[in-house]
Amino acid sequence: MLGLQDALNLKINPQWLTANNPFTRAIRVEAAELTEHLGWKWWKAQAPDMEQAKLEVVDIWHFMLSQHLVDCQGSSGTAAEVIRRTIEEHDAMSVVDIAGRRFTLNGLTLHESVDILGGLAGLGFVAPSIFNVVMQRVGLTWAELEIMYIGKNVLNLFRAANGYKEGTYIKMWDGAEDNVYLTDYMRTFPGTSVEGLREALTAKYEEVKTRARHQASS
Numbered sequence: 001m002l003g004l005q006d007a008l009n010l011k012i013n014p015q016w017l018t019a020n021n022p023f024t025r026a027i028r029v030e031a032a033e034l035t036e037h038l039g040w041k042w043w044k045a046q047a048p049d050m051e052q053a054k055l056e057v058v059d060i061w062h063f064m065l066s067q068h069l070v071d072c073q074g075s076s077g078t079a080a081e082v083i084r085r086t087i088e089e090h091d092a093m094s095v096v097d098i099a100g101r102r103f104t105l106n107g108l109t110l111h112e113s114v115d116i117l118g119g120l121a122g123l124g125f126v127a128p129s130i131f132n133v134v135m136q137r138v139g140l141t142w143a144e145l146e147i148m149y150i151g152k153n154v155l156n157l158f159r160a161a162n163g164y165k166e167g168t169y170i171k172m173w174d175g176a177e178d179n180v181y182l183t184d185y186m187r188t189f190p191g192t193s194v195e196g197l198r199e200a201l202t203a204k205y206e207e208v209k210t211r212a213r214h215q216a217s218s
Helices: 002-012 023-038 050-071 076-089 110-122 128-137 142-161 178-188 194-217
Strands: 095-098 101-104
Touching (some): 002 076, 002 142, 050 178, 142 178, 142 194, 178 194
């Protein structure tokens, strides 16, 4: 996954490692979006959207991988070792002490773990051990995370190749974000190859563009 992230970042900016991108800020924002999908408004009825919540976790992972690569001067091997060691050193009974409040990792609720992950990111820190808790609480294994990450990586590369940075990419497909199409497709066709997923995105996007052209001319 670190190698795929490096390739994606290089596509966006060949000098990304030294561009001083605010990856921890992105983690903080994605954590807030994750909270929205989980529901947090105690004064109204809310049903959590766990499928979209899982996608937000994958988005957070993109930025965490990127920050680790920056911290390790682009070395995927070193970054992988840092992530692995950090998670292993902070087992389920490890105590988290933040501003005088003490938690054990296995005692954190989903909302608490997301709050801490986002809060630490706001201070400029990445926290693989806390991310591991968030991932478990939304019901993802590392194997499932990898599958979803690869899918989102393909979508991000597809976006980049179709004008996302230039602002010409159409993100809404049939009234929902392209993320929703990605999730539905991967659920309907599990085990689809990277090339198969890319072809499916291309075919669907051609439909989206054709519909947009017709609407613009009518």
